Amino acid sequence: MDKQAPASSRRKRLTVEREREILDATFDLVAEVGYEQATVDEVARRTKASTATLYRQWENKPRLVITAMKARKYAPLPRIDTGDLRGDLVELVRQMPKPHPSGAPTLGIWQAVMTDPQLAQALRDVLFAPYLDALRNILARHVERGTIRPDNPALAHAEMFLLGSFFVEKLFTGQEANADQLMAVTDAVLLPALTSAR
Structure with missing residues (x-):
């Protein structure tokens, strides 16, 4: 399950309908058997696709599963x-993406991420990328407006703070991080750091 398509493989564009079919089948499979037990071979069998096509399009199992979950x-x-x-x-x-939205299976993703580096990378590159981009845009805009000093060292750590707070809550309390908890920590730590005087 951890093999990858060669870097030189050329991606062939799937139709929107075909991509949705494969992503739906992936999500349903992982919901049935869990992340660890799901295989790209089984997704290929269910969708009558070749494994080469799946690896060419999504590179590895983590990216396929995270893309399906995001969709x-x-x-x-x-x-x-x-x-x-x-x-x-x-x-x-x-x-911020809730780990377990109402009515949706957990997929076993959040348990596996701590021991699977490829899965952690896929979470960052696929699921969290829009949120990290939004954070960068927010910070850049407020630097331009003068709210944040351009040489403020907290700027270099804001992304780590946001994602770290998201995951550490579960580790320390056993509960999923929610928006109120994240904002309380942001108010107590990140905002003062970003707006501190020289």
Whole structure:
């Protein structure tokens, strides 16, 4: 399950309908058997696709599964610009992907991520990338507006802070991080760091 397509493989564009069919089948399979037991071979069998096609399109199992999860469980992130740094961060935190949205299977993703580096990378590259891009845009905009000093060292750690807070809550309390908890930590630590005087 951890093999990858050669880097030189040329991706052939799937139709939107075919891609949706494969992603739906992947999501349903992982919901049935869990992340660890799901295989690309079984997705290929269910969708009458070749494994080569799946690896060429998604590179590996983690990217295929995370893309399927994102497509099924999470709406696109809207543009965030409230005009206020805290307002922007509040909105971003409230849009952060919930590990277990109501009515959706957990897929075993959040348990496996701690021991699977490829899965962790796929989570960052596929699921969290829009949120990290939004955070970078928010910070850049408020640097331009003068809310944040351009040489503030907290800028280099904001992404780690956001994702770290998201995952560490489960480790320390056994509970999934929610928007109120993330915003409380943001208010206590990140905002003061970003707006501190020289």
